[in-house]
Amino acid sequence: MLISLEKKESQHFSYLNKMQIAKDLNREWLIANGLGSYASGTLSGTLSRRYHGLFVVAQTPPLGRVLFVSKIEEELVFSNKRFLLSSNKWSGSENFFPKGFLHIQSFYLDEDIPTWVYQCEDVLLEKKIFFEPEKNSIYITYKVLSETIPNDLKIICKVFINNRDFHGLNSEINVFSKIDDKSIQFLSKEGKLLFSSYSNFRNSLVDDTIYYNYLLEEERERGFSFIENHKCAAIYTESISNVNNNLNIIISTEHDVNKDCKNVLQKIKNKNRINLLKYSQNDYTPNWIRQISYAAHHFIVRRESLTDKNAKSILAGYHWFGDWGRDTFISLNGICCATGQYSTAKSILENYAIYLDAGMIPNRFPDYGETPDYNTADASLWYIEAVANYLMHTQDLDFLKRIYSTLEEIIESYYHGTRYNIKCDLKDGLIYAGEENLQLTWMDAKADGIVFTPRIGKPIEINALWYNALKNINQYAIILCKENNLYLDLIKRVENNFNKYWNNDAQYCFDVIDGPNGNDDSLRPNQIIALSLKYCPLDFKQKKCIIDICGKELVTYFGVRSLAKRSSQYKGQCFGNYLARDSAYHQGTAWSWLLGVYAIAYFKQTQNASVAVSFIEPLGKHINDYGVGFISEIFDGDSPYKARGCIAQAWSIAETLRAWKVLAPYLDPLKLENPFLNNSRSP
Known part of the structure; x- marks a missing residue:
């Protein structure tokens, strides 16, 4: 006799039934532990990326990630029948073997915990996977859900291992296992x-x-090597005598392992509920927003500093990104401040301040090694914006006193000039940035020595951020009784000259002015960033024109195009090998993080929260379609707007959470019954 799962379907926004799973076997799941380690794969059980694995461990948190355990393959045996629950694809064949996905009755996220229910005849088996927070210990639990079970029911679990950098593929597997009465140990050669x-x-x-010869389908599609080997290194077997049998496998690098699975699970749920309460204090927050609020903490990672072993950072995206400065400070408001994690936000701000060099916040930290890269013109300005958001939420005067000298150094370095020809043009107060063969803004794709969007000159969002940085530090100087004449002078200069961005013929802003080839009239979304910030020197009519034309030509269902279709450089699909993808990355590809930015800009201009929120609502439909429970990095600019890139992107989650937080107080709950309000989108 089978128990009903209808209740679970109604309880979990992420619930997917057998037919939904079979329709798209490439949907992916992901969990992380706060150290940079993670587990991820497809719902079907196949490994389709080099980045997939059950236990991918950050050796130098949050980076230096190594694939240790590829997967566990389960098998149920009863009544002289074998039911293989795993799924694989093999080189030389387009078919699956085994086809364990046929036994998946459902998949859902229990808050943020991946949960499968397998059905083999009348036997229902539940599997959950979760990490202990900030520990390299992963838990795989099994529970029979059937009310009655066969007398001879047995489960077999095979543990497949590897030992390689998560970016690479292996040539050999030099891991050996030995067993004692307490554990199985896995050792290097x-x-x-x-x-x-x-x-x-x-x-x-x-x-x-x-x-x-495992076939990694996503790697093949991305133009990389796509054949992989894995070793079966351990086999667990157990006879299940009654429905109360709760079985588990724990894999860990820790010396002191918490073996109480229920205790670990409860800790996760307690933390989730506290974070949800901090984020949402009303009953009309949609379930999909609640779901992505659970996702937020998966991006917060430990990055030990000289002064704090538990200092934090934000991982830009899974699977392959590290903690990037720009991404961290764009994400900090939504990931930390909007969710009430103020101490984490402060830790991140203080940690990055340690690495400030010549007024520049690091762009990225390498996977191995200590020297960060500083090739960014905007990370320091986003840093000041993040400080402003933190202070707006906390009024933390002691923090302001400590961090003020950091802000001062950033402004003075940009004013006098720093790396990569980043400097203030004293004639107009605007920031110029860039040199040949460098990419310094968020539109930073480069491959085979080609910079696809160099944007040398005075990019509009850089100077919008510069203006906001000046306004903010001037305010802080007044609070702290500091000298502020330079800031007042620069504010006035920027206000008097920002109108140079206005393209009167096209009725929108130039993307870059004073570049090597003059002004760039490409219609791009960077002017939306300018409108979304607290201070914007453009007038009401100009803002309305920008909102209208960007809404018409750039906004799509799941993102905002990085370039309008009208451009001869437009590329509507981001697929193929790395060169093809990088050339499309900022040349028409739609970015989901910018939907939140556009929604806030729209609301600031119109005060119409119900229409503004409709720009982010389609993402609620997306979060069960690619990386379940997360928002993807990018989408094709052309219909049907296929998800691409990272399956889970920090700033995509962050800006969506931030937009909802900003808009929710102005919404009429009675008008939120329809989850997708009517709203025009560009074709």
């Missing part, structure tokens, strides 16, 4: 303990069988 597995299964043995 030099005998170093890499990780261990623990279980309440009564039967376990080590194995040494390598399975060759």
